[in-house]
Amino acid sequence: MKNKIEEVINHVEGSEKISVESKPLILEKLEEWKSEDKAVNDVATRFENWWMEMEPIFAELGWI
Numbered sequence: 001m002k003n004k005i006e007e008v009i010n011h012v013e014g015s016e017k018i019s020v021e022s023k024p025l026i027l028e029k030l031e032e033w034k035s036e037d038k039a040v041n042d043v044a045t046r047f048e049n050w051w052m053e054m055e056p057i058f059a060e061l062g063w064i
């Protein structure tokens with residue numbers, strides 16, 4: 001997983017779509033995640049929680 005995080009870091013560094021102000025903050029968090037073994041689980045849990053909140057809205061819109 002650390003390789004995938006490194007790949008994301010490289011993408012963020014080279015992206016022109018991410019603002020100059022946001023890049024350092026994003027990169028800092030990615031570096032933290034890369035060094036933490038539990039980071040992947042944290043990200044997965046956050047997305048799962050987000051989906052649980054958003055799924056009813058998407059269903060109401062007929063998107064799922």
